[in-house]
Amino acid sequence: MQDYFLKGFVGAAPETKEVKGLPVAKFIISVNCGNAGKPKKMWVKCTAWRELADCVSKSVFQGDLVAINGRIEDVEAWIDPKSGKAKGALAVKVSEVFKSVRPGEFRKV
Secondary structure, eight states: OOEEEEEEEEOSOOEEEEETTEEEEEEEEEEEEEOSSSEEEEEEEEEEEHHHHHHHHHHOOTTOEEEEEEEEEEEEEEEOTTTOOEEEEEEEEEEEEEEEEETTEEEEO
């Protein structure tokens, strides 16, 4: 499987819990895709495990600009009950997280 590199804003504070004794951090990022004339937003559900989960829970906050490296685990699709429009999200198992410290500069979490 191929790793993907995505950059976006964290939509909500990471949720951390334990699964089978291992720490897991889940968070979502909003990635801009499409083109300048017709921008679109794609939601990416991110899951980090073990030491990376601990780092994410301490360092990543809602509104942060982050870049992630990871593998696509699933593609989710549904119909929004309010608008009736099709919606979707990627689910990614994250192997690296980088946080923006200033415009154009990222540091590994």
